[in-house]
Amino acid sequence: MTRDLFAQAALAQIPKILTLQDRNPHSPTYGCFDRNFWQYKIIDFPSGMSQEFVWPLALAYATDCPGNPFYQEPKLRDWVEAGIVYAAKSAHADGSCDDYFPFERASGAAAFSLLACLESYQLMGLNNSIALRFFEQRADWLAHHLESGRLTNHQALIALCLELTGRLLQTQKWETAIRQRLDLVFSWQNPEGWFQEYEGCDPGYHTLTISCLARLYQLRPTAQLKDAIAKGVILAAYFVHPDGSYGGEYTSRNTYNFFPHGFELAGQWLPEALSINDRFLAGLAKGLGACYSDDHIVGHHTWNYLLAWRDFVSDRPPTKLPAPGRVWLEEARILIDQRQDTKLYLGLNKGGTFKFFQGHHLVTSDTQFSLLVRQDGKLKNAVGHLVSPYQIQVDEDKIQIRGSLGWAKQKQMTPLNLMILRVVMLMVGRFFPNLIRKLLQKVLITGKKPAPFEFSRTFRWQNGQWHVTDELKTDNWDAVVSGGIGVDQTSIYVVMSRTFQRGQLQPWLDLTPQIRQLQPGQPLKVERSL
Structure with missing residues (x-):
């Protein structure tokens, strides 16, 4: 079945993700997914983004599809809980986390890993007071922290995190922050339909934004949110290539990203969205998807593919192609x-x-x-x-x-550059991480x-x-x-x-x-x- 291509591609990554995790209950880093930290010991802090990998494990546990050896395996429940607890233990006192350098306090890493921990916690039916305190602390930090640069996918992701945390903890204290983040998302959506990513339109990250917004629409449906998703879906349809591949180097952030889950959710009320996934699946069947089996980024597509399998719409219209002719996105x-x-x-x-x-x-x-x-x-x-x-x-x-x-x-790190960065972060950057991030964005x-x-x-x-x-x-x-x-x-x-x-x-x-x-x-x- 075509739907199973999503699950097969994702489940193939689970052994790698488990290899990345410290699964020894007696280890001080039990639950950590940053193998460079706990196993090789070649870095001096764990990447907070790595704890996002609990979600692929939780979804693998819950995915009842042919050939899934991880379905309902009790050990996965233990490893997911260990991953969530380690996310809490390794966070800063304010709930934030680092990604690429110490005291970075990275919004993306904090939001991705919080979303994964929240969803995994509920999917596995856990009851852990450490995790609940951590969720509230990180949500508080995300609600009050604004990063440099225009990355719409991060704003949509943070809004979703705050919504889910509020529901789990039965509080509305982040309601204003949710509306503020969504207002940013709406203001950063170009009239042509695309969402701003640094210097322009990146169709790959665009699909991640749609995924977050479509999930939010399930939780708090509004006409404005529905309109933004619909415009985004129409735009995304243009970037599925004739062979079923998607995106590439001609876009602002050079990505081949494709996150299908949002199109399945939007497809429940906008059938055109399902055609986008069907066209992409045709390319996936021919081996035309990009490889994301990297130690740092393997998680994103894995959980999103498994969600697309779970929420796959069975009653699908005939695949619809964009009308032939010219599409001139003048502002993009x-x-x-x-x-x-x-x-x-x-x-x-x-x-x-x-x-x-x-x-x-x-x-x-x-x-x-x-x-x-x-x-x-x-x-x-x-x-x-x-x-x-x-x-x-x-x-x-x-x-x-x-x-x-x-x-x-082509700036590369050298031992001297790394030492300087460490000293700067320890003395100044820990108090002004956004300034350091802004400077690095300009350089890189x-x-x-x-x-x-x-x-x-x-x-x-x-x-x-x-x-x-x-x-x-x-x-x-x-x-x-x-x-x-x-x-x-x-x-x-x-x-x-x-x-x-x-x-x-x-x-x-x-x-x-x-x-x-x-x-x-x-x-x-x-x-x-x-």
Whole structure:
């Protein structure tokens, strides 16, 4: 049964998640899911996000589907409770937790792990006073803490956490905070339907926001919430590719994320939502889902897939595809152009990064020019896929993007950098964690430093196909060590990006031989027919 693909993909991750957990009742870190902390001892604090993994275990315990060896296994109940108690023990005194560095007090980690603990606690029928005190303490912290950056999925997630905690503890003390978070969500939803994620539209995190809002709608249905979900569903339908894959490098945060649960919930009153999952399941059946089997991020999709299996709507309408033609999301600066049997997904705010399909097959994935440049005795990477307000022209049969390449964000940690960060966090950052977060966001995620290379990318529809002409200019080609056009390059720090997806098996287009033949001031020109 197609529905079982969700469960099969999720249950395959449970042995890994159990391997990540300290399952020794006599261990001081019993219940901890951060193996780098409790087993390898290569970090000096546990990531609070890891405790989210209790939810996949609780759902595996409750999922009665063919071939599930974890169904109703009593040991899982013990390990889930241990995970919740460790989340409480490892939290700061104010209820917050860290994710990537000490005293970070990360909203995302706090909210994801609280949601998981709340849902698991109730699903397993637990009765634990330590857990209940912890839920209230963390909810209090989330209600009063506002993080830097516009991440709509976090605001929806926090609103859901506060709602669920209030119901469990039978209190309405977070009612004002819930409304404030939802007001942020509504204000950060663009009229085009997408929810703001840092610098623009990321369809992957968009599906997570829909998941949280659809669950909230079950608990507190309002017309405004229903309208926001409906607009979000309509937008998401455009980003399921013809082969059943979803998202990618042409979006603001470069993710292939797809969280299906919200579409099953919304599908109970908006049948179009079910078609989105059906199209994605067709891709999942062909092995086109992205791999999220990473020690830090394996939990998100695992619990969401199991929820989608649990709440799968059995009475489904015929799969509905978006109408052919052009979708121009002018404010997101994403263009989707379908004509004849071809479909082009184009990120104009990312220098013209694109995916091109013919029929049900990916023909070309392109993440713009990438050059390895020697500058000041160091090798630096100049790329064309960073978010920037490029000059664009969008006509019926011609699309053009102009701008400069930018220096890729490739900052790595060194022993000295780590020591400095630890000292800063211990002395100053523990009191101003949001300031540190804001500075790191600027260094690793937002903003662009231009590189001395000017590009233009032109798409022309001629004789029934797209022709792409790329041109790159600079005064000094001698500094360029190598260059090409990649299929999956990204250069900002996003936890859920740079995962493997099968479309990334396409070859790199090596332009180094052409570059070495260029004279000073002579442009590099690349012409292709898609």
